[in-house]
Amino acid sequence: MNKQILSALLLPGLVCVVFAARPAAWELNSYKDFAPGRFSGVSLDSEGRLLLAPQLETLFASEQPIVWSLAQARDGTLYAATGHRGRVFRIDPSGKGSVLWTADEPEVFALALDSDDRLYIATSPKGKIYRLENGKATEYFAPQCTYIWALAFDSKGVLYAGTGEDGKIFRIEGPGKGEVYYDTGQSHVTALAFDREGRLLAGSEPNGILYRVTARDKAFVLHDANLPEIRAIVPAADGSIYVAAMGGSLRQRVPAAATGVAQFSTGAAAAASTTVTVEAATQAGLDLKPKPEAAKPAAAVPAAAVPTPEITGVEKSALYRIHADNTVETLWSSKEENIYDVLPAGDSFVITTDEPGRIYRLAKDRKLTLLAQLEEAESTRLLETPRGLLIATGNLGKVMRVGGRLGETGSYEAPVHDAGAVARWGRMSWRAEGCEGCALQFRTRAGNSARPDKTWSEWSEPLSGPEGATVLSPNARFIQWKAEFSGKGGRSPVLDSASVAYLPQNTPPVVNSVTVINQVAAKPAATAATQPATGVYSVTVTDTGESSSMSAGTPAQKLPRISSEEVRISWQAEDYDGDRLTYVLYFRGEGEREWKLLKDRLLENSWVVESNLFADGKYFFRVVASDRADNAPAAAREAEMTSSGVIIDQTPPVVSLSAPRRDGAVIVVNIEAADTASALTRAEYSLDAGPWTMLTPEDGIPDSRRERFSLRLPAVSPGEHLLVVRAWDSADNAGLAKMLLP
Secondary structure, eight states: OOHHHHHHHTSTTOOOTTBOSSOEEEEEOSHHHHTTSEEESEEEOTTSOEEEOEEEEEEEEOSSSEEEEEEEOTTSOEEEEEESSOEEEEEOTTSOEEEEEEOSSSEEEEEEEOTTOOEEEEEETTTEEEEEETTEEEEEEOOSOSEEEEEEEOTTSOEEEEEESSOEEEEEEETTEEEEEEEOSSSEEEEEEEOTTOOEEEEEESSOEEEEEEETTEEEEEEEOSSSEEEEEEEOTTSOEEEEEEOTTOOOOOOGGGTHHHHOOGGGOOOOOOOOOOOOHHHHOOOOSOOSSOOOOOOOOOOOOOOOOOOTTSOOEEEEEEOTTSOEEEEEEESSOOEEEEEEETTEEEEEESSSEEEEEEOTTOOEEEEEEETTOEEEEEEEETTEEEEEEESSOEEEEEEEEEOSEEEEEOOOEEEEEEEEEEEEEEEEEOOTTOEEEEEEEEESSSSOOTTSOOOOSOBOOTTOEEOOSOSEEEEEEEEEEEOBTTBOOEEEEEEEEEEEBOOOOEEEEEEEEEEEEEOOOOOTTTSOOOOOEEEEEOTTSOEEEEESSOSSOOOOOOEEEEEEEEEEEEOTTOOOOEEEEEEEETTOOSOEEEEEEEOSSEEEEEGGGSOSEEEEEEEEEEOGGGSOTTTOOEEEEEOOOEEEOOSOOEEEEOOOEEETTEEEEEEEEEOSSSOEEEEEEEETTOOOEEOOOTTSOOOSSEEEEEEEEOOOOSSOEEEEEEEEETTOOEEEEEEEEO
């Protein structure tokens, strides 16, 4: 137990009658712990440390719902394609943008630039491709398909287009000069690229297949992913191919064009607030400096989806590496986020995901760094340009740029912690690395709803002192803390871990069930020392017909019983605090007012007692569970449960036989069976030790404590006969009666 927790235990008056005696601690100290939180200007590095992030600035705000695609010309001009109004924007190097062209169709999913920096625009639905020259757009090719998802030029300047809903790839050599190059048989071709040898690569949906197309109508399947959609394809110089696949949520992809225009209007387009986290380039090792070479045009992103109910706990997206020998390895996968794009960055990759839009850096050793989080936004596209790393977003559509300078302030909100019950908060402590002129302070808030809302307390006054400070928030079940970072001169404090000590309220145990059964217990076998002496009786018959006898004991013996009856009371109980439980067992007969102690200080979940200790009748048993073994007497809690009524019946029914009478050739015997404690269940008779034959009561059903039967025996052979009748009660006691029939 660390010093901070011990300090919490020493607080005066910490123990209260409703709080457990054992404290707990909520600690965050790893990447996995911190990742579910909310980041604003703070990054999470691969070692699980929080620090200030480089600034993330809005380069351009389109005032449109989403930016689908980005492309940059050699002169630095940036083009952004948006939905759901089919607009293309031109953005100059200073960030000033204007509407370049508005399509008749609502969606522009893909852009591409040829070697002369002429812009090609793919619109949907009623998919068409336009070429923009001298500020004028003309129709270049109409593939007669609903959607055009991707555009790509080969080294010879030939344009290729991936389409849907027919899943075809078109090869276009000039205005109006296009043909089907390959028909995938899939619904959609969602991504296009060329490998280092100039061969066409195509990703599809809904089976997530990656094709390598080498000639018209000739293709090879490089990979059949276990996810529905191939989202992005990035060839590498060593012959490897990096592929982003998504769809583990099993969503049905429905184009936004069908509903987007009706759902979006200028008046409803309120500016969305955006908070981000990025890891400092100097501290995370990611090279985000402007590069002189021309940027590659970005591949298209499939249309927005109307979600259907998700299946949780299954893979939603993955990043694969397909080696030059066609072997495949999974570099990254997620069950929470859908991957939208991937971008090489030195010896690592940048990955972009859906809501909440996050940007990750995946290093060569597969360590993950959270670079940015765009709250209430999707990060749909990445583009590396001389002006830095650009991020296209949705809700609203923006182009954002990762700056090369650390932000001066930022904050991190930890995920909400559930103490399991109302808790008394102790001290919060943390481990951090400071810097001159830097500051790091914490605040807490608490509430009794699972998500923070207006019923929660306000953020507390700042807590200071890494050795620990008393949490000022009120006692509650849920708690959350926030860290506020302040840096100076490009330096940042670094948070390694933080913990909150608390004492949860002692919750009572729960008794789930009580079961009472009558059972038969076998008696232990008698040993030679305890075995009673058995009388020996012999008879000798001679050829004269005389006999002699010699007795060494009593010739008539009593048959021993090999079993006895007992009552077993068993129960199931649990304690959500993990406390050890002890039990007290009581009983009470029907009509009695007070409970009698049967057994206390029980540690097991059952108790067996002889039935002979109870007279015939109906009884109830009560189990009281207590957690006093792990709690102070004043804080201990109890729970109890009473069994249903149990009938204990050890007395067999009494069977009475009337004198036999004759009815012609039939012998008639009237039978009456009665039991004092439980209902009769059956009756049967045997004649001359023959097999048992069932009897039917006069009222047709054996269901009461007294039943009458009429036995009619057909003509029997002359002579004496033995009639035995037995009746059974609900406790399986058997009563017998016999008579001799003349």
